[in-house]
Amino acid sequence: MRSLFSVTLLLLLALTLTTEASKKAKNHKGSKHESRSRPASECTPAETQYGKCVPEHGDCGDGLREATCKDRTDKIHCKIPCNWKKDISDCKYKFGPWGACDAATNTKSRSGTLKRALFNADCQTTVKVSKPCSPKVKKPRGEKKSN
Structure with missing residues (x-):
């Protein structure tokens, strides 16, 4: 009976030491x-x-x-x-507001000027981006829904 108790205690101690070692390895700053x-x-x-x-x-x-x-x-x-946009992902731009919807192409566009280049990227000084027009018409703030 003593030997069973000793073996159990020894296994419990080994398990505790293994758990502590793995916690230290995870928290080590040079991981x-x-x-x-x-x-x-x-x-x-x-x-x-x-x-x-x-x-x-x-x-x-x-x-x-x-x-x-x-x-x-x-x-x-x-x-x-x-x-x-993938082609300007390493370049940060300051963009103006979106322009009006162009009915011919159903897109609206805006331009941006370069703020900074990340990772020494070659960036254009100005870019123009466009997106499809929203089919929904936004109501100005302050108007309430009529039910």
């Missing part, structure tokens, strides 16, 4: 997940050449981009928003 998200090199961002963000599935969402400096190339995580 492998963190090293994948940014390149571990002595290069400054200005010296690093960044590639385009390539989504892992479909045409938006989580993806990877290559970061090259000197003789080293790393893959770093990136994200393409699903409601954004």
Whole structure:
């Protein structure tokens, strides 16, 4: 009976130590997940050449981009928003209001001026984007529904 109790106590102690070790490994700041998200090199961002963000599935969402400096190339995580334009995704623009709906093409457009370029991207100084017109007519604020 004593030997069964001793073996049970020994297994419980080993299980506790294994659980504590795995918790410490997960909370360690130098984890492998963190090293994948940014390149571990002595290069400054200005010296690093960044590639385009390539989504892992479909045409938006989580993806990877290559970061090259000197003789080293790393893959770093990136994200393409699903409601954004792929060709200007690394460029940030300040956009004006949407224009009126063009009845011929059923689209409305607006232009934007460059605020900043991310990852040393080549960006146009001004861009024009368009989208389909909404079939719904919006009511001005303050009007109540009539039932």
